[in-house]
Amino acid sequence: MGNRLPPQPGEWIARDAPLHFTFEGLACQGFAGDTVSSALLANGVRVLGRSFKYHRPRGVLSAANHDANVLLQTASDLNIRGDVSPVMAGESYRAVNTLGGVKHDKARVIEALSALLPVGFYYKAFHKPRRMFPMWERVIRKLSGLGRIAPGFPETRSPWRRLHCDCLVIGAGPSGLAASLRLSAAGVQVVLADENAGVGGSAAWTDGASAWLAAAQATAHNSPKMTVLTGTFAAGLYSDLEVPLVSREGLTIVTPRRLLVTTGVIEQPAVFRNNDVPGVMLASAAQRLVARYGVAPFTRGVMLAGNPEACEASAWLLERGLALDALLVLPGFKPTPEILAKLEARDVRIVRDVTALEALSQNGVLTGVRCEAGGCELRFACDGLLMSAGWAPATQLLHQGGARFAHEAVIDQRIPTELPVGLYAAGRVNGVYTLEARRQDGEAAADEILASLGYSSARTPRPPRAGEAHSHPRPFFAHPRGRNFVDFDEDIQLHDLEVACREGFDNIELLKRFTTNGMGPSQGKHSNLNAARWLADYHGVGMDAVGSTTARPFYHPVPMGVLAGRRIRPQAHGALEPQHRAAGAVWMEAGAWLRPRRYADSGPTGLAEYRAVREGVGVIDVSTLGKLEIFGRDAVRLLELAFTGRFASLKAGRSRYVLLCDHRGTVVDDGLAACLGEHHFYLTAGSGHVTATCRQLTQIAALYGLQVEVVDRTRQMTAINVAGPRARMLLQPHTPQGIDDAAFPFTQVRDTTLFGLPARMMRVGFVGETGFEVHVRYTDGPHLWQALLEAGAPLGLRPFGVETQRLLRLEKAHLIVGHDTDGVMHPFETPLAGLVALDKPQFLGKAALDLLQHQVNRRLVGFETSEAGSEALEECHLIIREGEICGRITSVARSPVLGKTIGLAVLECVADQPLPEAIELRNGRGQLVRANLREGAFYDPANSRQQEGTA
């Protein structure tokens, strides 16, 4: 623990709570409150990771959630950010993206080959010869990517929360704190979010002596109108100020009435040879390590100075007892004589107008720095080289909100010039730098927000923006041997930017995509500004002319589990679910419902169920059918406007098959409409489509101002279909009225009682036998089911599942909408063409159908075959004609009663040309199977079994 400093004021570690962990097998000790990176530095470990492309050793760069090269893996998680993730007692960490560990990464050989891998090489290489591509693909896949997912990772799911407030403030630095306190004091509900574990931001150490700041930090947590969310970052900004906040607890989606962005600035590296060697870090990173974790980032340091903060940070580090040997001043930056005198008094050597800068390393870590100044070469031995060259404003959220910016030459920073309604900015992101000015800026922004919310009309003026540059305009040092990195995530060097521009990718967006600069895990937070500055120099234009890329939400990586949330999938429970379960149902999902596919005791193909329906009697739970009740003076008009058929002639007590198309003429639903009285209809619709059908009906009612009510009763009713030659025998003794063909013919409907339960009975024929659909109240469902099973037992009754029902209906060649039809199939392509009454003046889809009746380029046809290979035919197998695809199977099954394979298929055809007699189907083994086309039902084509006695 040789690198720990004495206790620091306000440090985050608990020195009385030591903990132990390992890093690639090395036993280490840290304290509660340490991050993995800070604890490793305290143990003298400097190489914390390897870079993505060249596998160069990397260490701490920012210590501020931007160290994309320090990603760790444990047994239960991956891509853990070492610079911000708390170190866990007993955990074993290792670096991602190495072959054999961070110390002796075998993949470092790639760097030796780097001359063969110029920027953009993957756009040009690997394409030829084509047969080599699979080999390259394997190599690339092995080398690319970072952590490794283990299937055994524990599943972590977190909820999504929603939060509403008057004002959300992002960033708890001085301006954010000042604004939040003023807002909450005025009675406004404020949420203050910050990614750090505490409030105050970097001012907590740079301005630690400020009494105002200390008081503000303390008050923030005791303000009743204010919620402080620490350890929480804002990941994006969506319409109407919606902000997803991400924390360890998961995602919180905040919809504030006003949004104040006080996100501050992100320190930027200088670009010089070996600027990535462990030991080279941002000056703010060194301060962070000292102030928060009491870790000495170096024993002998050198400061690279491009802005006033360099001098302040130097003085600050000296005060904390760290040794700084030199201040290397970048050309063009003029520190004040006072601060220089102060530093010189502490034996810091000042070197002005530094050129030809490069870092020196041995065994992968920093050993010194070399530069030239005034014509002399200078060398300093050091293990810490601190970069203080400039800041990029954290404008990502403002950009996403639609703010406009302009480059302010005095500060050398992009400043928001125009903000959309409800969006505010303050603090350093707004170009305001001193502590007092940031406080004023925050309070002035708060006053603007209060005025806009109608709380007060007081207006405080915004303080003037900074009067000097806080960033160096060109912190670049070319070097013939390169390794001067612009982007640390992707190992992009200065030379790569030149190559891209020479190849014509000299626009900021093209440059980004060709080089991948800014496309790594830190999303350009350290590289976009330098790339833009370099490009401005290259073209000799200003920063505004170069522009900038927009970081899209989420602009910081978010774990997939957080995005997935808890994955709420509601499940609908039919009334008969316990009965089906007891009967050994094999389930299938049908929308939100579970339906019995078949029952276990009916054999693997459900043949016993099939036989029961064809020879005796069967019952199936059809409660998932959509069930709509329609009341009102205009009920008939509504049906006429919605469906393709006619309803004016439908008498009370009769039902009619209905077809629904959308306005493009596509078949979207079918069902039965039963007339129960002049102004009263009962409508059944497809299981999956009823919500949409109901919505469609109410829309038409609203459009035409109809006097009609549509009630969706799908989940209020249980429906059971009783079908088979003995169905009547089963039911007749238990219902008061006659149900023979004369009294209750096919398509008849009647409200009556069955087994003493109020029931609506309909004569139907979907499965091709005498059939009764019985609708009862949800709660009566189990009683009816039980009564049917008991009364039917002597008749050989069996419950049957969806699979058997599908086979039975296929034998009747009844299509299922959405299964045999697709998203653009219109009625004239199906056998349902006769249901379209085009002579009606108006109905949904009529305009389209008027045209479509002449555009029949394919047809839904029935086919039958018993040729070899027919047993292997499945849905979606293709129809082949002269070697070309000309259709596909939509339904296929082996018919037990006919002893052959039957099915429905969509077949391409030429309008008005007769269909061929036979087609060829290609099964899964590649065999061509000849099948005859057939019109009408395969089984009982005269329909004598289901509707004997049709009136």
Place this chain on the structure above:
Amino acid sequence: MKIFNCPILGPRPASEFLCAGSALAGMQNDDLHDARHGVYFGDATAKVKREWWFHRASQLWFLISRDTATDSVLEIALASMSGAQHGK
């Protein structure tokens, strides 16, 4: 997410609503020179649009005018009370 400041329901997130297409054409589509045209070539021009929107929880239909160029909602009216009738 977009918030609809509905005169009937108050401020509600757009995700509670479903867009059901243009309200100008009613049930007819005058531009059906090819019936499948709309599937692939829907009008995506940025402009003021008047559309049908359905609120799922309340089962109410609204006619909403919005400007897709500025992503702003101009008017929300309950469909059955806003003279939606096209009954020709």
